[in-house]
Amino acid sequence: GQQLNQSPQSMFIQEGEDVSMNCTSSSIFNTWLWYKQDPGEGPVLLIALYKAGELTSNGRLTAQFGITRKDSFLNISASIPSDVGIYFCAGQGRGSTLGRLYFGRGTQLTVWP
C-alpha cells in the first residue's frame, strides 16, 4: 500500500505558540485531508485539499497541498489547550478505488497552558 510519512511524531508546545506538521508520500495524491482525533473518539475532518498548490484555512488552521502532489502541511496558529490531540494526514491516490484513504501515523500534540 501507499506509505505516508508524517512528522513530527509528537510535539510539546506552550499555549500561544504556532505549530507546523507535514506529511510526505512516495506516490502522487489527488486529495489531501487533515483530521484530528481526540481520545476515545473517531477522527474529525479539519481541512480538505483538492488541487495542487491549494492553500486553505479553517479558523486558526491552514493547510496546503504541495505542488508535487506528494506532500502537504498543516499549520496551527496561536495554539490553545483544546488543540491537544492527534492530527492525521490522509490522502487519496490517483487511480485508487474511490474513497480509499491512506493515513499517516499521526502527530501527537500537547499544549501546555
Added chain:
Amino acid sequence: EAGVAQSPRYKIIEKRQSVAFWCNPISGHATLYWYQQILGQGPKLLIQFQNNGVVDDSQLPKDRFSAERLKGVDSTLKIQPAKLEDSAVYLCASSAITGTRRNNEQFFGPGTRLTVL
C-alpha cells in the same frame, strides 16, 4: 444531524473467540467504510461498501474477517476466530456521494475498542 453510531464501544474477548461490531451510518450516506486502527498508527481501510455492495475489500483478512451491509444501511463487521493482533479500534465511517471529490469527506464514528487476551 446524528453522526455515525457504533456499538459496542468496548469489547474484551479471549483469542479464538468471535466478536461482532455494528455501525449505523449518517442517514442518507450511500458509502460505508470499516477501518482498523492499531495503537500508535493511523486508520487502515478494511472494507468499503456502496449501498449494499462491496467496492473494496482488498485489505480485509477474509479468512477471519467478514462484513455485510444488508439493505444498504446498517453494517456489521465480524471476526472469527480472533487473534491477539486483532486488538485495535475498529472505526466505521460514511460519506454521502460517490464519484466526486466530496466522497472524500468521510465522517467517522467513535469506534469500538477491541482487546483480545
